[in-house]
Amino acid sequence: MSGLSRRLKQLDEELLALGEETMLLEELDGFIAGLLVCPDLIKPGEWLPIIWNRDSADQQPAFDNLDHVNRVLGLVMEHYNSVARTLMERPDRYSPLFSVDTRNGDILWELWIEGFETAVELRPEAWRKLLDADADTAAAISGMLKLAAIARGDQTAKDSQAASAPSSVASTLDPLENLPRHI
Numbered sequence: 001m002s003g004l005s006r007r008l009k010q011l012d013e014e015l016l017a018l019g020e021e022t023m024l025l026e027e028l029d030g031f032i033a034g035l036l037v038c039p040d041l042i043k044p045g046e047w048l049p050i051i052w053n054r055d056s057a058d059q060q061p062a063f064d065n066l067d068h069v070n071r072v073l074g075l076v077m078e079h080y081n082s083v084a085r086t087l088m089e090r091p092d093r094y095s096p097l098f099s100v101d102t103r104n105g106d107i108l109w110e111l112w113i114e115g116f117e118t119a120v121e122l123r124p125e126a127w128r129k130l131l132d133a134d135a136d137t138a139a140a141i142s143g144m145l146k147l148a149a150i151a152r153g154d155q156t157a158k159d160s161q162a163a164s165a166p167s168s169v170a171s172t173l174d175p176l177e178n179l180p181r182h183i
Helices: 006-017 023-038 045-053 066-087 110-122 122-132 135-152 155-161 163-179
Strands: none
Touching: 006 023, 006 066, 023 045, 023 066, 023 110, 045 066, 045 110, 110 122, 110 135, 122 135
16 A cells, blocks of 8 residues: 555554454555444444454454553554544544555555444444434444445345446545544
C-alpha cells in the first residue's frame, strides 16, 4: 500500500511480523472504524486480543518481549486515536485504508469490510437497532452489511450486487460520517 505515513508503514510491518493470525493493516483499519462507530463502547481489553488472534483459540500473540508489546500496542492505539479524532472532528475527511491491486488497479476493499464486520460481531444487538434508526443510518448499515456478505462470498449478496459492488464501496462508506458514535 503506497502513500502511508511512516507510522502506518511501521504498524503494517509489525502486524505482518506477528504472523498469519494477526489482522492486516487494512483489516485493522476497518475493525477500528467499526469499533468507533459502534453504538456501544467496546473496551480495548475486549478487542485488542482479536487483532493478534482473529481466527485462533490461542490468545497469546507472538511478541518477543515487553518492549515489543509496548511498541506494537503504541502503534495500534495511535492509529485508533487518529481514526477517532478524524471521525469526531472531520468525518468527511475519513478515508479507509484500501490496497490497490498493482496488476489491474482494482481496489481491494474486502479486507477493510472484514475488519468492520468483526467489530459488528462484537455487539450484534447494538447494530441491529441501527437498522431501525433514521433512513440514512439504516441505509448505511444495510450497505455495510451487504458488502460484508459479498466479501464473505454470500452468493445472494453477490448476485444482487454483481456488477456494482466495487463502485458502491465508496458511496456505502460515505455515510460513516452520519452514523452515531460513542467517541
